[in-house]
Amino acid sequence: MTPDRSRRRDARENAEKLRSAALEAFLADGLGAPLEAIARAAGVKVGTLYNHFGNREGLIDAVVPEVLARRLLEVTDTARSQETARDRLDTFVRLMIDLLEREPALSDALLRRYPEAGALSDVCERNAAIARTLVHDAHRSGSLAESCSAEDVLALIWLAAAASRATPTNPGWRRVIDRAMASAWTAPDEPARSATGRAR
Amino acid sequence: MTPDRSRRRDARENAEKLRSAALEAFLADGLGAPLEAIARAAGVKVGTLYNHFGNREGLIDAVVPEVLARRLLEVTDTARSQETARDRLDTFVRLMIDLLEREPALSDALLRRYPEAGALSDVCERNAAIARTLVHDAHRSGSLAESCSAEDVLALIWLAAAASRATPTNPGWRRVIDRAMASAWTAPDEPARSATGRAR
């Protein structure tokens, strides 16, 4: 984003090396990856890291939001391209959880483990807003039970994030979450195509 | 349990002080409570703690299993005293989750964060075995869907543990878990009393 206003080339290069090392570490190990290791991978001392980014949150914010926003965009794009409101929400939730299983950094972000990372929180909040509208549409279309609020859906996703970051992880959690989501639809099997309803 | 075979009174007393400080800390803050703080609270240096208990897991094992076993016994006793198989399982799950919300140490135990604490793992395993028989009975009684296996119920409890230990915690998770469990019963509302079933 900020193409680095600093005058000195070495500083710009070091910042760049740090960003790329950080990105790799954060994506691989989550947002708690040791900063000392990142600095080492960038061929620099930690002090330099702190000079450039202030603290862990600063570094996270400089590097992670963009990538996660891209991943989330893929999810929302695919979800929004579905025919029915139910499919849109269903796809969204499913892909979100798939993504959480692959991206520890996203789980850490959704769990708000680093609340000072403002840009990252924004990305999450924007995503939550999308989830809320998808839920709203699903409610309107009658395919999602009113008893399942938008906050419930967000909590479900949050829960997947928490599960995916628990140590050691228990593979069974996914079935439980799927069951919770499955029980939230009003029509037993297929989405109510527009209003062809034998709904209710 | 082991009333301490050591000859020297001071050693016995220190061990006792450590146990009680440890218990307090573990119950209050979970099994990750800093050992240095425990030693300090016991009026002793960490070295002494390590002399007596070897490592964190040793201390956990010396102190936590008994208490958690008691708590779990209350839960299973109450659960088993219910009339129907469905109520027994339902009560068990509900009380377990209540307990997890109150006892971070239990969540840490179920999450297997300290696998070397053998006695603790045993307590958990015994509890899991009880859960399995309750699920089995519920299946036999026809009140629990076959699609909800014992491992699914254990995963649901594990999930509650993970959620309750995530930082910061999101209060909404409980509704999601309740929904998952609620959807696992075959009869929509009340337990099928023995076989008076309009089940299926």
Add this chain to the structure above:
DNA sequence: ACTTAAATTGAGGCAGCCTCAATTTGCTAG
């Protein structure tokens, strides 16, 4: 080349985990 502002870093403080040699202390046999 020299100056100077900027960037880097080494050293260090803090909290945790854990180890171990040296010291202290309780117990007991004489």
Add this chain to the structure above:
DNA sequence: CTAGCAAATTGAGGCTGCCTCAATTTAAGT
């Protein structure tokens, strides 16, 4: 009652990890 021994305690220290800052190095512009 005391000396001597085994047992227990501990201080010091090593390790990782977070973060700070004064002193030094170095790039860039005149």
